[in-house]
Amino acid sequence: MNAxxxxxxxxxxxxxxxxxxTRGLGWETTYQPMDKVFPYVSxxxxxxxxxxxxxxxxxxxxxxYWKYQAEKERKLYAVIESFAQNNGHLNITDARYVNAxxxxxxxxxxxxYSAHRGYAHxxxxxxxxGPRIACQMQAIDELRHAQxxxxxxxxxxxxxxxxxxxxxxxxxVWYLSVPKSFFEDACSAGPFEFLTSISFSFEYVLTNxxxxxxxxxxxxxxxxxxxxxxxxxxxxxxxxxTLGLEIIKFMLExxxxxxxxxxxxxDKWFWRGYRLLGLVxxxxxxxxxxxxxxxxxxxxxxxxxxxxxxxxxxSRYGIRKPKYHEVASKEKHRLSHEVWSIFYNxxxxxxxxxxxxxxxxxxxxxxxxxxxxxxxxxPRFKCWSxxxxxxxxxxxxxxxxxxTTCQIPMGFTEPxxxxxxxxxxxxxKGERYHFCSDGCKDIFCYExxxxxxxxxxxxxxxxxxxxxxxxxxxxxWYHLNFGVDNxxxxxxxxxxxxxxxxxxxxANPV
Amino acid sequence: xxDETFSVLVEPLGQTVKVAAGQxxxxxxxxxxxxxxxxxxxxLCSTCKITVLEGEVDLGExxxxxxxxxxxxEGRALACCARPMSDVTIEADIDVDPDAxxxxxxxxxxxxxxxxxLARDIKGIxxxxxxxxxxxQAGQYVQLQVPGVQGERAFSLANPPGSRLLELxxxxxxxxxxxxxxxxxxxxGDKLRVSGPYGRFYVRESSSLPMIFIAGGSGLSSxxxxxxxxxxxxxxxxxxxxxGVRQRQDLYYDDLFRMLAEKHGNFTYVPVLSDPQPEDGxxxxxxxxxxxxxxxxxxxxxxxxxxxxxxxxxxxxGIRALMKGRxxxxxxxxxxxxxxxxxxxxxxxxLSQRM
Numbered sequence: 001m002n003a004x005x006x007x008x009x010x011x012x013x014x015x016x017x018x019x020x021x022t023r024g025l026g027w028e029t030t031y032q033p034m035d036k037v038f039p040y041v042s043x044x045x046x047x048x049x050x051x052x053x054x055x056x057x058x059x060x061x062x063x064x065y066w067k068y069q070a071e072k073e074r075k076l077y078a079v080i081e082s083f084a085q086n087n088g089h090l091n092i093t094d095a096r097y098v099n100a101x102x103x104x105x106x107x108x109x110x111x112x113y114s115a116h117r118g119y120a121h122x123x124x125x126x127x128x129x130g131p132r133i134a135c136q137m138q139a140i141d142e143l144r145h146a147q148x149x150x151x152x153x154x155x156x157x158x159x160x161x162x163x164x165x166x167x168x169x170x171x172x173v174w175y176l177s178v179p180k181s182f183f184e185d186a187c188s189a190g191p192f193e194f195l196t197s198i199s200f201s202f203e204y205v206l207t208n209x210x211x212x213x214x215x216x217x218x219x220x221x222x223x224x225x226x227x228x229x230x231x232x233x234x235x236x237x238x239x240x241x242t243l244g245l246e247i248i249k250f251m252l253e254x255x256x257x258x259x260x261x262x263x264x265x266x267d268k269w270f271w272r273g274y275r276l277l278g279l280v281x282x283x284x285x286x287x288x289x290x291x292x293x294x295x296x297x298x299x300x301x302x303x304x305x306x307x308x309x310x311x312x313x314x315s316r317y318g319i320r321k322p323k324y325h326e327v328a329s330k331e332k333h334r335l336s337h338e339v340w341s342i343f344y345n346x347x348x349x350x351x352x353x354x355x356x357x358x359x360x361x362x363x364x365x366x367x368x369x370x371x372x373x374x375x376x377x378x379p380r381f382k383c384w385s386x387x388x389x390x391x392x393x394x395x396x397x398x399x400x401x402x403x404t405t406c407q408i409p410m411g412f413t414e415p416x417x418x419x420x421x422x423x424x425x426x427x428x429k430g431e432r433y434h435f436c437s438d439g440c441k442d443i444f445c446y447e448x449x450x451x452x453x454x455x456x457x458x459x460x461x462x463x464x465x466x467x468x469x470x471x472x473x474x475x476x477w478y479h480l481n482f483g484v485d486n487x488x489x490x491x492x493x494x495x496x497x498x499x500x501x502x503x504x505x506x507a508n509p510v
Numbered sequence: 511x512x513d514e515t516f517s518v519l520v521e522p523l524g525q526t527v528k529v530a531a532g533q534x535x536x537x538x539x540x541x542x543x544x545x546x547x548x549x550x551x552x553x554l555c556s557t558c559k560i561t562v563l564e565g566e567v568d569l570g571e572x573x574x575x576x577x578x579x580x581x582x583x584e585g586r587a588l589a590c591c592a593r594p595m596s597d598v599t600i601e602a603d604i605d606v607d608p609d610a611x612x613x614x615x616x617x618x619x620x621x622x623x624x625x626x627x628l629a630r631d632i633k634g635i636x637x638x639x640x641x642x643x644x645x646x647q648a649g650q651y652v653q654l655q656v657p658g659v660q661g662e663r664a665f666s667l668a669n670p671p672g673s674r675l676l677e678l679x680x681x682x683x684x685x686x687x688x689x690x691x692x693x694x695x696x697x698x699g700d701k702l703r704v705s706g707p708y709g710r711f712y713v714r715e716s717s718s719l720p721m722i723f724i725a726g727g728s729g730l731s732s733x734x735x736x737x738x739x740x741x742x743x744x745x746x747x748x749x750x751x752x753x754g755v756r757q758r759q760d761l762y763y764d765d766l767f768r769m770l771a772e773k774h775g776n777f778t779y780v781p782v783l784s785d786p787q788p789e790d791g792x793x794x795x796x797x798x799x800x801x802x803x804x805x806x807x808x809x810x811x812x813x814x815x816x817x818x819x820x821x822x823x824x825x826x827x828g829i830r831a832l833m834k835g836r837x838x839x840x841x842x843x844x845x846x847x848x849x850x851x852x853x854x855x856x857x858x859x860x861l862s863q864r865m
Contacts, residue, residue, distance in 0.1 A: 016606075071578045231554065235575040238555035253838050316833045 021061060026051060026129035040125045044190035047255035051128030054250055060239075065137060069144060076148055076232045083225040084155050090505075093221040094289035095160070095498035096489055099352040101153055101226065102162045103283060104214055106351055107179045109149040110170035114183040115198060116142035122191035131195075131250075134243045138199075141236045145229075152229045160494050162351045162485040169351055172466070173478050174457035175279075175343075176351075177407045181454060182276050186269075188450075193265050195247040201269035204244035205310070207237065208302040209277050213284045216292045252317040259318045264446070270322030271439035275406040278339045285336035285365065286357060294368035296332040304329060324439040327415045333369050334418050337377040342411045344384065345396035349471055351480055353489035356385050376418055393488070399458045404433045404451055405440035412436045428452060516594040520544055521563065521601040524612050529594050535560065535567070536589035539602075543710055546602050551590045553577075558589040565598030609714045613645045613707055622700045623675060628762040629755070632728050633693055634668070637676040637704065644706075646671055648713060648739040649732045649817070649845070652678075652706030656688040663688045666819070666845065667707070668731035670739040676704070681728040683849050711819065711845040713740060719815045719841070720748035722807075724799055724828050726820025727755055729847055733819055734763060741774050750778040750806070754799025754824065757783060758790035780806060799824060800831040811835035819845040 029037045041048075060068075082088075092098070116139050123135030150166070157163040170176050186197040215230030251258045281295035293301075303325075311321045340354070347354040357365060362381065365373045387394050400409035414422045424435040428448040435441040444451045460466050467477025475482050489495055518535055519526050529538040536558050539546050548558035556576035562585045569582065570591030577588050589602065620637040628634045648671055653662035669677040683689045696702075713721070713736050721740075723733040730753055737751060755761050760783075767779040782802040786792040795802040811832050818828045825844050832842055 067580065068578060071580060072575050075574055231573055231575045234550075234554050235556055235573065238549050238557040241549065242557075253836075256836065316830050318834065 018061075025133075026127065034127070038125055038127050040190050041127055044192050045261050046190075046192045046251055046258050048127070048250075049254055051130070053254070054128045054130035055246060060137065065140075069140075072232045072235065073144075073148070076228055077151070079228040080152055080155065080225050088223070088225060089156060089159055090501060091222045095494050096287065096353070096355065097217075097221040097223065097289050098156055098160045098494065099162075099354075099489070100214070100217060100283050100287045101156055101223070102160075102352040103279065103287070105149065105153045105163055106166045106169045106173065106176055107279060108210070108214075109146055109153075110167060111179055111183050112142050112146035112149065113167075114180075114187060116140075116146060118183070118187040118194055118198060121187065122194050125191045131243075131247070134239075134246075135195075138236075138240055138243060141240070145233050145236070148229045148232060152225045155225065159497065161481065161492070162353075165479045168479050172457075173351055173480070174346075174349065174461075175408075177455065177457050178279065179276060181407050182272055185272065185450070192247070192251060195243070196251075196262060196265040197269040197272070199240065199244035200248050201244075201266060202273050203237070203240045205270065205307065206273045206277060206303070207241070208306070209298055210280055211237075212302070213280055213292060213298060217283070217288045220290045220292055221288060248314075249317075252319065263319055266319065267323040268443050268446075271324055271437075271443065272406065274328050275408060275436075275440065278335055278408065281336035282339040282343065285368070286340045286361075291364065295336045296368065299329070299332045323442070324437070327437065327439065330415050331412070333372040334376070334413065337365075337369075337373065338411050338413065339408075341377075341380065342400070342409050345394070346400070346409075347488060348395055348486050349475065351478070351485055353487065353492050353494065355489045356381050356388070372418065399461060401434055402456050402458050403436035403440050404454055404456065405435055405443050407454065407456060408436060410434065410436050516565075517597045518594055519597075519599040520604070521599060522606050523604060523610070532593065534570070534590055535587075535592045535594065535600065539589065543708065544604070546589050546604065548590055553588055553591040556588060559603070560587055560589045560592070561585055561601040562587050562592075563599040563601055566595040567592045567598055568595055607710070607714075608716045609712065610710065611645075611647050611712075613647065615705060615708065616642065616644060617703065617705045618642050618644065619701050620676065620704045622696060622698050622702060624698060625696060628679060630757075630759045631682040632760075632762060633680050633682075635678045635680060635692065635696070637678070637702065638674070639676060639704075644676070646707030648735040649711045649819075650707035650709045651711075651732075651845075652676070652704050653708065654678075654688075655703035656691050659688045659691060662705070664708070666709075666711075666729075666731040666735070668734045670735050670742060677731075679728040679731040686849060709845065711817070711843055712736070713817070714815060714843070715745075717815050718747060719813060721750070722803065722811070722814050722816045722832075723749070723751040724803055724816065724818045724820070724824070725751065725753045726799060726824035727760065727847075729820030729824070729845070730763060731819070732845055733817065734766075736817065737770070737777070741770060741777060746776060748776050748778070749774075750780065752780045752782060752799050752803050752806070754782045754784060754802070754820070756785040757787055758792060798827060800827040803828070804831050804835070807835065809835045811837035814841065816842045817844075818842065820847055822846045822848065 028034060035042070089098075119135045119139035119142060123132050123139055126132050126135065153163060170180055183198075186194050189197065211230065211234070215227055215234075218224075218226035218230065248262065251262050284292065284295050284298065307321070307325070311319070314320075343350060344354045344356070362373070362378055366378070369377075384394050400411070402409055410421060410423065412422050414420045422437055424438060424441040425432050426435070426441055426445055426448075427433070428444075429452075431452070433444060433448075433452070435444060457466070461474055467473045467475075472482050475486065480486060484493055515528055515530050517526050518529050518538065520539060523544065525542075525544060527538045527542040527544065529535060536546055536548055536551070546558055546560070549555045550557070553571045554573050554576050559577070559581075567587050569577065569587055570593060572588040572591050577586060587600075589600075618639050620639050622635060623638045624634075624636040626634045646667060649666070651664045651666040653664055655662055665678040665680065667676055668679050669675065680689055680692045682693045711732060723737065725733045733751055733753075737749060740749060751767060753761070753767070761781055764781060767781075771777050771779040780795055780802060782795040782797065782799045783790065783792050784796070784798055786796055795805075809831075812835070814837060816828075816832050816837060818825050825846050829842060829844070
């Protein structure tokens with residue numbers, strides 16, 4: 001009896017087909033020595049013995065790539081079109097929601113463009129064909145994300161203030177130097193550190209804390225156009241996240257000596273990314289009229305739980321959890337309140353409106369932050385609201401001291417004491433530099449030559465480099481319309497327009 | 511949604527899995543030990559994209575951005591939301607293992623011909639397959655239906671392929687229904703329903719690297735089959751077997767492996783006791799088995815193939831030690847002996863899902 005059927009010719013796997021298609025792309029150069037053609041690939045200290053060991057997670061050819069992205073575009077633009085035709089902006093929960101979009105458009109969309117430039121740059125500088133192709137495709141993805149986000153939100157620009165010049169504002173507005181300097185730090189690092197910072201730490205470890213809150217926030221608040229670009233971008237994320245995991249695994253497996261270098265980058269970029277996400281925390285807890293979950297809950301779900309599994313696996317490679325992760329967990333019950341308070345202080349110089357939470361919203365905050373909100377922050381908001389009622393709305397009249405590393409005003413508190421502002425400083429070549437945390441100080445102290453070059457908006461204003469000495473001059477230089485784009489939501493042109501629409505709606509029920 | 515069970519033939523592996531009513535193709539594959547790449551598991555990210563070559567599937571909740579219209583027309587589907595509506599053939603993005611023989615799964619009623627105590631809490635059971643040819647790869651396992659016990663239980667085959675009887679090593683799990691029955695009630699002449707072979711734990715014979723086998727307790731079964739098979743085939747690369755148990759009375763097949771080590775210059779046998787008793791008079795290796803492995807190789811494992819078989823904590827400690835010594839997942843093959851009680855496996859990230 002013959003139990004085995006004859007073996008048929010088996011099909012090539014996708015991986016094999018792809019390697020046939022791309023073979024020979026990583027050739028050895030002959031006109032010029034390899035180290036001249038790829039000048040950035042060794043100075044970071046990362047040793048690669050075999051570029052062929054890179055497992056290309058993409059396995060996508062260019063013609064297939066165009067076909068996919070073209071259809072995604074067609075679908076997205078159809079939704080944007082119908083959103084515009086149906087006056088979709090009238091169906092959002094409340095006009096305060098649009099301020100989350102202002103933050104996104106000025107703070108995040110330009111980062112997509114920076115990512116495009118960063119991936120295009122490092123894609124040129126890797127020796128192996130695998131990472132080069134991966135970076136090339138991601139560079140095009142990021143350009144697409146930047147464009148589609150701007151196109152989606154341009155609809156809101158027809159009606160609401162503060163959305164008219166995001167690219168210009170990103171380069172100048174004081175708090176936007178936080179995301180801008182974050183990305184410039186990554187783009188000016190070597191190619192391996194760039195992928196560790198953006199592909200791994202940002203896209204893989206922290207992305208759910210950026211994208212999920214904004215996209216679920218959009219869905220909860222009736223902004224279907226933004227939800228759609230979220231879906232369209234998320235369909236690229238699988239490739240981006242896989243690249244993040246692959247680069248880490250590749251470096252760790254190629255040489256033992258890479259382990260401490262990678263660990264230091266993970267420590268650094270965890271803390272840099274976490275500080276940047278402070279903006280998301282206030283968006284989640286304060287800016288969404290209809291909330292999804294609290295920042296603390298999001299941190300627990302997306303970092304503490306998912307991160308535990310990831311770092312358990314990485315521990316096999318000799319990698320431990322990022323330094324100061326426990327500080328981030330201690331701060332989760334106060335981060336959003338501290339950040340929102342900073343913006344309330346300086347709303348006269350911001351490109352979006354602020355407000356004090358309503359009584360119902362404070363009830364929600366008390367429930368989500370039982371140990372901190374009523375004790376530390378409710379009394380503060382009560383005081384500010386009483387001052388406003390007396391016509392003495394509190395504005396902070398002096399400019400804040402900024403952290404030299406993250407560039408956020410020094411408003412964060414000591415890890416173990418939420419009532420004391422955390423100050424750290426270090427001296428370098430006779431100058432003293434200030435930091436918001438041990439995390440930011442450590443980053444500076446490892447590469448002081450890099451961070452002494454920081455373009456700190458407050459210093460620049462005082463040096464007279466930002467349009468003038470008055471708030472109004474600086475705002476002109478930012479391309480912000482004084483009295484329109486800034487100040488409280490209460491009394492803003494946005495509010496006036498929204499209230500008119502609501503009144504019309506009430507007068508003409510469908 | 512259909513309430514029927516369908517077969518899904520997975521190319522390029524050539525393996526067939528059963529998909530129950532309402533089950534997704536991804537879920538069925540993962541549960542049958544076929545790793546398909548996936549990430550979000552709810553139709554958004556498109557990592558698990560497959561091609562349906564034959565048959566019909568319900569595409570489920572696949573997002574229009576993750577599965578394009580033109581792809582739907584070309585027969586693509588997302589495995590995480592696709593449910594078969596007939597028997598289907600799919601093609602997935604899987605690395606083909608050149609060493610997988612993909613022997614068909616057979617269901618056989620086997621007769622128990624012998625039961626012997628091998629160690630303190632381990633019995634050997636020998637099964638006659640009644641003349642049915644039962645091809646398998648050394649290292650694979652079978653599923654047993656134990657009378658009076660719900661569901662099936664997996665046991666690795668300890669005999670090399672080609673022997674007349676199947677040999678299983680059964681450790682008595684305290685309070686375990688199935689193993690208690692097999693230890694206390696089973697007798698020669700009884701019949702047992704056996705299905706198999708299953709599993710992807712077998713020697714990668716396409717590799718010529720020296721091999722390290724690490725076995726814990728009754729996890730000696732697969733390595734015994736694999737090593738007997740390799741030595742009989744006359745392979746020449748170095749083979750080192752570590753067998754970790756607690757005390758001398760837990761060690762079994764010690765004589766067999768000592769004899770094989772004497773006979774074959776390329777085979778080394780290292781038994782390791784973690785809790786030797788004074789009366790054991792033990793002079794060999796002590797401590798946890800992975801510690802003995804590290805000592806033996808001076809902590810450097812680069813350029814080897816490793817095969818680990820035993821309880822999950824031993825596997826985890828073994829993987830950590832091997833990775834520390836620069837051996838990584840593509841060269842580490844494991845078979846975890848889970849008991850019914852450890853159904854809840856620890857949460858893993860996509861970093862190690864292939865292992």
